Amino acid sequence: MFSVRFYQFAFMALLITLGGPCSAQDLSGEWVGQLTGPFDSQYTAQYDHVSLKGNGTRLSGTWGRYVIDGNQTGAMIQMSLLDQNGKAAGSLSGNVTEGVASGSGRVASQRRFGGPALPPTDITWKLTRVVQAPATSKTYVFEPTSFYATYSAAEPPVLHIFPGDLVNTRTIDTAGRDAKVQRRGGDANTGPFYVEGALPGDTLVVKILKLRTNKSTARQGSRFNQHAITTAYAVAAKYDPAFSGEWMLDPDKGIATLNPSEGLPHLTVPIKTMLGCISVAPPGEEQYRATDLGAFGGNLDYNDNVQGTTLYFPVFHPGALLGFGDVHAAMGDGEVVGTGLETSADVSFTVDVIKGYATPQVRAETKDYLISFGVSGSVPESIQLATAQLADWIKKDYKLNDSEIALVFGDVLKYDIAELVDPHFDVVAKIPKSALATLK
């Protein structure tokens, strides 16, 4: 194997041989920057939005949060990266060929919180042109032929879409029941959808435009999960092994009716169709089964993830890799019987990307609330994560100081216990938009 440096050398030699300045390729425009190096066991590549402006031999622009100070001689590129204080944060050299620039260099290492200062990291780099969105947004009818049950960046995308595109598709229920496709159980998801332009550190915005149950039945568990009740209750409970747990759905009337039992001859609940699972690919090489949940979303099981809700995901991989499934026709808080009214649904959604900003975990917005999810290994920690993330978000967007946000939360904060029974716990902190409307 010849090193990249060897090729650079060879190319330089070729240029010199040609003996004259070729007309320099104009590098101005938007690029995706990739740095590859031994950053961390599961982050061998870092991605940034790069914007370049060529002016004669001078190159300027931004590489993520760094400012570029560079020059271009023919196909050869030299770039210094400067941080916000103008301090050198890296130097890259390489060349451009066939619309792709690449090379090697070294960048300042990210200092871990509380950790020692690290020496600069040797890296290779690559710039590829941003894929241009078509002039007009597209509407897709996506008929899934397979479903995936592991959250992972290794899952190949089923469809590439651009911000602004609209996708009409469907889900199967959590047990994988569906008339049309091969059964794939365990909260199997539709997707993943590769969203062009989404890079790690961005936020993927997903608006659920339509969510409507597409079959006439739903199934539900009928035993309490042990996280939701006391041990004494669990020990004393006498469950009927023949209990049905099957519901009839009438979306036109908006109600679900339970298959009658002696004590519940007429139980009806309003249909409030929700997506139990909605996710992007988890960070690095992490892989989780579909019933799990985390900072990437997943089995959030929030009963306000309904038609009209907008979700905000931190992006961990290029394209984000959006997926969803596990539709519930209705669900009480905490999913205390381990399931909601499990069914399948037709789904329509659009996507957008907020570049260069991401929160640690998922957020959402409904007609009435701004919402922060807190997923962790315990309910108390989930409460703290949800509250802190919501406070940081509102502080930033409404330019509040710590005293102001504290006061507002003391007045009008609401919590929902979304998920008690899956591998992680999920608590939601939310703030009424009516209260925020009075803030300047």
Next chain:
Amino acid sequence: MLCFVGHSCFAADVTGNWIAEIVASGESQYARVNLTADGGKLSGKWGENTVTGTVSQDNIELVLTDAQGKQMGSLTGRRDGEKIVGTGTLSGGRGGRGGRIGGAAPGFASGPVQIGWNLKRAALSPAKPQLHQFNPTDLYGTYSGSLKPALTIFPGDTVRTWTADAGGVDAKGVRHRGGDSAVGPFYIEGALPGDTLVVHFLKIKTNRSSARQGTRVNPHAITTAYLVAAKYDPEFSGEWNLAPEKGVATLVHPSEHLKSYSVPLKPMLGCISVAPPGAEQYRGGDLGPFGGNLDYNDNVEGTTIYLPVYHPGALFGIGDGHAAMGDGEVTGSALETSMDVEFSVDIIKDDASVQPRAETKDYLISFGVSGSVPESIQIATSQLATWIKRDYKLNDSEVAILFGAALKYDITELVDAKYDVVAKIPKSILASMK
């Protein structure tokens, strides 16, 4: 001759309703007793047991048997003024409620124990419910069964009173004892341990124009990283102006970004309690199965609260009014202010849940108070399930599926001595079940 008259008078006297106090190992239990005298013979009920016995002159002898005909107790006593006082043996801990007499603890055989006992006439309610205008002169800051009642009332009675804020300041600005102090305690005639005290809040309204609120997030509500990074403004004012006619609160000294900020008023009582069990004593800011600083923002006008009774008369108290409060009381206090309060009381005899319950226009509600949020969730859910199962005649599978479809939780209290989570079920769903 004198003796004969005395004899017959006492025998006739014994007929009627009594309250029994049973004492063993320094703990008291109580039971409702009904006796009928027929000549020298006695019959009736002692709690859940059947009573037979004899009465002659000032002496009384009673035998208690349970529903299966098993002898549960043998008591002898004599008249002592208005009371009957005696000793005896009692089994099973079923002769009364409020303690562990007779080894009622699970796993222990319930052998007979030596007891002391007395019977006191049950108080008779007035013909009509009374309206009491109660103007507190002193507030109390410790939940305890040893407190002297401030007012004695009967089931059906209504009380009009006021509360001070959590710091003890009343509507006129007079400072009383603070520390989440309470108005009361109110002694409810007829309430015994093992009963449920029912309190209907007919009115909870702010009665002054000012409130104060904390402006720092409590460590239980936020991550350590946030806490460490937070820069609080020491000059920041959490003083509020209350405008009940507009239904909103606004800041008295708003900071730049909060100039137009307003909060809808939703006056609630942070502290609602009965006296805690036995000799337990808790400061006003604490909470437990007896209620106390529950800090639930739906404990508002129109809400009915159900409290397990641990002492005769229940010893009910209220305080810690909030003009509005977010879930969890994350700033350690809400919009603390004083209130005008009107409530009526009732008793559900011989039935009590483990912790407080409530009912609003839309929900049946169960509180879960404990040392951790997860345990509070479990207690609240289990108590609600037990309640709904019984009242709606559901089996375990039925209540589970109902909860899986329609249960709601509220996190009410994160920042006090214990945690409080509410589980609730919409009445609209319950209405569909029948």
